[in-house]
Amino acid sequence: MEKELNNKRKKLICELIQDEMYVPMKEKEMAAFMQVSKEDRTEFQRVIDELLAEGKIGITSKGKYTKPDENIVTGIFVSNAKGFGFVEVEGRPEDLFIPEPRTGGAFHKDTVQARLLPGQRGKRQEAEIIKVLNHGTTQIVGTFQKSKNFGFVIPDNVKLASDIFIPLERSKGAVDGHKVVVEITDYGNEQKNKKPEGKVVEILGHINDPGVDILSIVKNFELPIGFEEKVLNQAQRVSSEVLDADREGREDLRNVQMVTIDGEDAKDLDDAVSVSKEGENYLLGVHIADVTNYVQENSALDREALNRGTSVYLVDRVIPMLPHVLSNGICSLNQGVDRLALSCIMTVNPKGEVIDYRIVESVICVDRRMTYTSVKKILEDKDEAERREYEAFVPMFELMEELAGILRAKRKKRGSIDFDFPETKIILDKEGHPLEIKPYERNTATKIIEDFMLLANETVAQYFYWLELPFVYRIHDNPDPEKIMQLSVFISNFGYGIKSSKEDVHPKEIQKLLGKIEGTPEEVLISRLTLRSMKRAKYSVECTGHFGLACQYYCHFTSPIxxxxxxxxxxxxxxQLRGRLKENRILHYNEILPEVADRSSRMERRADEAERETDKLKKTEYMEKHIGERFEGVISGITSWGIYVELPNTVEGLIHVSSLMGDYFYYDEANYEMVGRDFGKKYKLGERIAVIVQGTDRFARTVDFVEDDDYGEGSDEAGCEQ
Known part of the structure; x- marks a missing residue:
């Protein structure tokens, strides 16, 4: 009823504004004209904001509502500590640049209306913010500082340009150095030089207390901590064993030899694999935990899982999507116990083609819980002790290696792109201080699981695409043609080329390029630039293909925990398997899935950003102990303000342009080089360089380097940490 009422209001407002006799009015004038009562004024404003966001009405610089202006767009404001900012507009390849005087008092993450301005900032269109539709930041995390008569909080988020004023009576007793959560009560006014104001709602602890640094990031990204009681109660009521009633109608696969292969510290095991041979063909089973049996649609558990979207893996903790009693218990495919699963059983010929498949509800029992390390020892290292211990499984592991190799070769042939940048593993002590940072290397075992999961995801996606049923796909759009053109121009300097049309490039061309540069001095440089030219994968109800995997059909089927x-x-x-996907259920899914896909994409981005921030924090803390030491690294980025250098342990730091000695240096953007004006010395991406750690800033999560002038003299290994 409320929705219908709002639609009528919208229609009336649109008709009023489209009337050629209409004179633009401000909100109060329009409300009075439409005889809106004071009680309804808030709801009226909400309808106006919706119309603005939908682009059905416009607004003048003086705040008067009018017909929509093609030069006015709606987007999310991203602020910068230096005062300027950007507006992210859906569908635009580049963000809009907002100069400092034209931010209109917008706060970080606000939904705003911006008017395009003549002129550009570099390659970006300039704009001015003319209206804040709603505030996206209501709380901030920061460090409390106390003055005599008031306090203020310095935000952890460096994108926030202003401190938050805190009246002492609203400080909750916080003292200097406390990490606090602040609720914003007033967003301030730039024109009146009035700072944002807030009140302390939670004290996380002192900045030097163990774990407070990571907790601050958790709060800053608004990640959930713990589960509400009703969610936990619902999880506790789930049986810890598979019930006889749940087995009914399922295929019994408990006699099929199968294993899980995961990291040593993994506790939520949601995929098991089995491989056997039928003549010349392989029978590959990918068995995925049937979590939906225990998480019913629209239950408290389900609503919480949708709200979270994903588990978040931080350096010192995991924030799970589901309570541990489920994710580590009945939903986890633990060794030697019956579990419910959805099994995708594929017949694969020697060419790597799936010639037959079945998707079934099943009951399984995992024979052994294997680790990547153990399977690597069996297959790569041919470790005799390991092979004896798992003697009964060695033939299956060897079949897995054989099949995975075939699948990988097939993907490579069609053009699947594999960016093999090292992931980071950070080892902490009991108090959360970093002891060691090292790259996490992929091996035979990790690749086997990756290859099998990819095939299952493709097979399931293709099956449901041709059924023409509502579904959630994982898509990766083609790169922006302009970015590919820029990449093509740059790599031509090295003698490489990419075949592409004005509209498109085939992933095989990217794959060929990566193959050509493998092992060359410019490999790191070109790989990074190529990755930057790609778009981000996301979830969608439309099956538009996955560019990076060079496949038309893809989904995420293999990790429901x-x-x-x-x-x-x-x-x-x-x-669908049970024949219950009738018209009413199809309508239901068509209605809810767009929001599921959109929210899942947003929560995935949030999780990725939080994971990166915790890694950066611990890397910075680790490097505090190495100030003054010498390292050898690779130039990983060049900007107008300096050169980024990545060490073998994946720590990245900056040599500021002012620290580069022997010349006046400037950034040659066309060639991605830092060039000396007078003597012509050049710094290039991918070039090896020796550096000395000059300083760190744990607050900003940055590491500062200076170039080691003695590089090349004496031992190359001196002071180096690999």
């Missing part, structure tokens, strides 16, 4: 889209499509799969 830690990703909501997987959990969501499991429900659809089971309803």
């Amino acid at each position: 830690r990703r909501y889209p997987d959990l969501q499509i499991h429900r659809i799969i089971k309803e």
Whole structure:
């Protein structure tokens, strides 16, 4: 009823504004004209904001509502500590640049209306903010500082340009150095030189207390801590064993030899694999935990899982999508116990083609819980002791290696792109201080699981695409043609080329390029620039293909314990298998899935950003102990303000342009080089360089380097940490 009422209001407002006799009015004038009561004024304003956001009405610089202006767009404001900012507009390849005097008092993450201005900032269109539609930041995390008569909080988020004023009576007793959560009560006014104001709602602890640094990041990203009681109660009521009633109608696969292969510290095991041979063909089973049996649609558990979207893996903790009693218990495919699963059983020929497949509800029992390290020892290292211990499984592991190699070769042939940048593993002590940082290397075992999961995801996606049923796909759009053109121009300097049309490039061309540069001095440089030219993968109800994997059909089916889209499509799969996907259910899914896909994409981005921030924090803390030491690294980025250098342990630091000695240096953007004006010395991406750690800033999570002038003299290994 409320929705219908709002639609009528919108229609009336649109008709009023489109009337050629209409004179633009401000909000109060329009409300009075439409005889809106004071009680209804807030609701009226909300309808106005919706119309602005939808682009159905416009607004003048003087705040008067009028017909929509093609030069006015709606987006999310991203502020910068220096005062300027950007507006992210959906569908625009580049963000809009907002100069400092034209931010209109907008706060970080506000939804705003911006008017395009003549002129550009570099390659970006300039704009001015003319209206804040709603505030996206209501709380901030920061460090409390006390003055005599008031306090203020310095935000952890460096994108926030202003401190937050805190009246002492609203400080909750915080003292200097406390990490606090502040609720913003007033967003301030730039024109009146009035700072944002807030009140302390939570004290996290002192800045030097163990764990407070990571907790601050958790709060800053608004990640959930713990579960509400009703969610936990619902999880506790779930049986810890598979019930006889749940086995009914399922295929019994408990006699099939299968294993899980995960990291040593993994506790939520949601995928098991089995491989056997049938003549010349392989029978590959990918068995995924049937989480939907225990997480019913629209239950408290389900609503919380949708809200979280994904599990978040931080350096010192995991924030799970589901309570541990489920994710580590009945939903985890633990060794030697019966578990419910959705099994995708594929017959694969020697060419790597899936010639037959079945998707079934099943009951399974995992024979052994294997680790990547152990399987690597068996297959790569041929470790005799390991092979004896798992003697009964060695033939299956060897079949897995054989099949995975075939699948990988097939993907490579069609053009699948593999960016093999090292991931980071940070080892902490009991108090959360970093002891060691090292790259996490992929091996035979990790690749086997990756290859099998990719095939299952493709197979399931293709099956449901041709059924023409509502579904959630994982898509990766083609790169922006302009970015590919820029990449093509740059790599031509090295003698490489990419075949592309004005509209498109085939992923095989990217793959060929990566193959050509492998092992060359410019490999790191070109790989990074190529990755930057790609778009980000996301979830969608439309199956538009996955550019990076060079496939038309792809979804996320294999991790329902830690990703909501997987959990969501499991429900659809089971309803289809049981013949219950009738018209009313199809309508239901068509209605809810766009929001599921959108929210899941947003929560995935949030999780990725939080994970990166915790890694950067611990890397910075680790390097505090190495100030003054010498390292050898690779130039990983060049900007107008300096040169970024990445060490073998994946720590990245900056040599500021003012620290480069022997010349006046400037950034040659066309060639991605830092060039000396007088003597012509050049710094290039991918070039090896020796540096000395000059300083660190744990607050900003940055590491500062200076170039080691003695590089090349004496031993190359001196002071180096690999």
